[in-house]
Amino acid sequence: MVTRPGLYRLLGETLNEVTTDGRRSKGERRRRALIEATLRVIERDGASGVTHRAVAREAGLPTTAATYYFDGxxxxxxxxxxxxxxxxxxxxxxxxxxxxxxxxxxxxxxxxxxxxxxxxxxxxxxxxxxxxxxxxxxxxxxxxxxxxxxxxxxxxxxxxxxxxxxxxxxxxxxxxxxxxxxxxxxxxxxxxxxxxxxxxx
Missing domain, CATH: 1.10.357.10 (Tetracycline Repressor, domain 2)
Structure with a gap:
């Protein structure tokens, strides 16, 4: 029999897993969106046109997203x-x-x-x-x-x-x-x- 504190602990662990998975999924989607945006920038402006700002704007994301997921x-x-x-x-x-x-x-x-x-x-x-x-x-x-x-x-x-x-x-x-x-x-x-x-x- 699961006690009330034990039940709360199990529910908390499940919620943490869901939250973690949701964040990971969101992060993967953002990262892929930035990569696809990079390709569109290269297509339009060449590799020399790639900057964090240009890629983030192309992806419809803040510049901080590009700097968070990619170093330089x-x-x-x-x-x-x-x-x-x-x-x-x-x-x-x-x-x-x-x-x-x-x-x-x-x-x-x-x-x-x-x-x-x-x-x-x-x-x-x-x-x-x-x-x-x-x-x-x-x-x-x-x-x-x-x-x-x-x-x-x-x-x-x-x-x-x-x-x-x-x-x-x-x-x-x-x-x-x-x-x-x-x-x-x-x-x-x-x-x-x-x-x-x-x-x-």
Missing amino acids: VDGLLTAALTTCMDDDAEKMRQLTVAADDSDSLHALARLMAEIVATPGRLLAEFELCLLASRRPDLRGPTDRWKGALADFARRYTADPVRIQLFTNAYDGLLLHALLADQPPTVDEFEAMLRELLPDAR
Whole structure:
């Protein structure tokens, strides 16, 4: 039998857990909102436009929120890069485990066409990757992304040169699509992917 003091203690512990979880959830939502705002600022103004004030204003939050969750502009840029690369790697992993090889290649081509149709986030990602090229300490997320690309290629080939070719060419295809007056269609992307992975059926 639970005594009244014991019941009060249990209720207090439950309320504390709910309060803590609520605060944690709110904090995670705010942090994600600030990261997404950072990407929009980079898309619009480039990486040089990222400040705590600019990001907080873009997110509709007070400047103190940005300074609370991120130490300096470098923290914002690192979080944005990590989020982009990990999100992209997860999408690639989902394609890698698709049931049908032929369908997964077509699905990747369709994804590429969707990316270049609304290229804002892609522009931000390339800016962040250039930052990582000058900062070896930021290459963990880009290495995970390249690893996801390599895993996709291994579905079709065991040739290490072919895998490296696909891994290096994928981002290049997207970059050149940004520079084209008319970006490639799904069918055009798929044709290029099949040239990179000729063993795919």
